[in-house]
Amino acid sequence: MPATAAAKIPPEERLLNLVVALIATDQGLTKDTILTSVAGYREQSEAGASKDALEKMFERDKESLRGLGVPIETIGDWADPDDLREARYRVPSAEYELPEDIDFTPAELALLNLAGGVWSESSMSDDARSGLRKIRALGDLVDEPIIGFSPRLNPRDPAFPALHQAIDASRVVTFPYLKPGEDTPRTRRIQPLALVEYEARWHVFGIDLDAQADRTFLLSRIVGPVALARGSFDPALREGAGERALAGLEAVAARNSALLEVNPGTEAALRLARRATPAEQGIRVPYVDVHIFADELASYGPEVRVVEPADLRDRVIDRLVVTRDAHGGAE
Numbered sequence: 001m002p003a004t005a006a007a008k009i010p011p012e013e014r015l016l017n018l019v020v021a022l023i024a025t026d027q028g029l030t031k032d033t034i035l036t037s038v039a040g041y042r043e044q045s046e047a048g049a050s051k052d053a054l055e056k057m058f059e060r061d062k063e064s065l066r067g068l069g070v071p072i073e074t075i076g077d078w079a080d081p082d083d084l085r086e087a088r089y090r091v092p093s094a095e096y097e098l099p100e101d102i103d104f105t106p107a108e109l110a111l112l113n114l115a116g117g118v119w120s121e122s123s124m125s126d127d128a129r130s131g132l133r134k135i136r137a138l139g140d141l142v143d144e145p146i147i148g149f150s151p152r153l154n155p156r157d158p159a160f161p162a163l164h165q166a167i168d169a170s171r172v173v174t175f176p177y178l179k180p181g182e183d184t185p186r187t188r189r190i191q192p193l194a195l196v197e198y199e200a201r202w203h204v205f206g207i208d209l210d211a212q213a214d215r216t217f218l219l220s221r222i223v224g225p226v227a228l229a230r231g232s233f234d235p236a237l238r239e240g241a242g243e244r245a246l247a248g249l250e251a252v253a254a255r256n257s258a259l260l261e262v263n264p265g266t267e268a269a270l271r272l273a274r275r276a277t278p279a280e281q282g283i284r285v286p287y288v289d290v291h292i293f294a295d296e297l298a299s300y301g302p303e304v305r306v307v308e309p310a311d312l313r314d315r316v317i318d319r320l321v322v323t324r325d326a327h328g329g330a331e
Helices: 002-007 011-023 031-037 042-046 051-067 106-118 126-137 160-169 241-255 267-275 290-299 310-326
Strands: 073-075 088-090 171-177 186-198 201-208 213-218 227-232 257-262 277-279 282-286 304-308
Touching: 011 031, 011 051, 011 088, 031 042, 031 051, 042 051, 051 267, 160 171, 160 186, 160 227, 186 213, 186 241, 201 241, 213 241, 257 267, 257 290, 267 282, 290 310, 304 310
Parallel strands: none
Antiparallel strands: 073 088, 171 186, 171 227, 186 201, 201 213, 257 282, 257 304, 277 282
């Protein structure tokens, strides 16, 4: 079916196509042009996705790219710049062009690119990010790589840089951690061994020194600064930690799945399809954290209905009721 084929297009490929399209235009592209002509959106439109769902996807993609440092410019009506009904979008070419009097050898470009790749976007200044974009825009001019790999980290969680540095230094850390259902955060003291991304969320895996056991913590639930504590640990403990963390998260997801009914052609259908399996009554989607998954499902509103489990359904309903009441919708 066409909808199935469209769902196979990876989000990363859609984002890349969007960046290329916005760089290639001087005048900018309207939202309608993007949704009907850029690969990744075009296929979804042809498969029957609603315009509202595609517009929501574009807005989220736009914010994701801006979060990664891609400078997307919005151009309003020349007579009324605040009127964005026919807004056009582009990536200014000046953000990817070096002055004509600056020249680098291939080796210099490779070293600059490698140095920039080590730093997370969150720790770089605006000038540094702009300079790195211009260098990378020159392309790969090196025949042989200087090093076998280069870490490229683009975290959004404030705790990420401090945890990354603590892992490199094999240092114990403490941080306040707020679990769902608790009113006050608890201070956790861990030996951080690895940072892993799972389902687009960052986690830190390590040894909880108070529990004397391996634990995985969601970075978005760290509600205060990460502090270095007294003590260090053997760097050898880090070996294979990332693989163990991911295996643990995958095992949790394998034990938890939701049966969902999703309206076809909606944003919910587009986003859930890539990690779902067909079921007699709808689709089954595995999840790790019931609270986070309930937040996601509630954000889709009437586009999705939870058939089971009941606990997840109740949590989604609770979130929808809170949203309704906050907007004065209670009878």
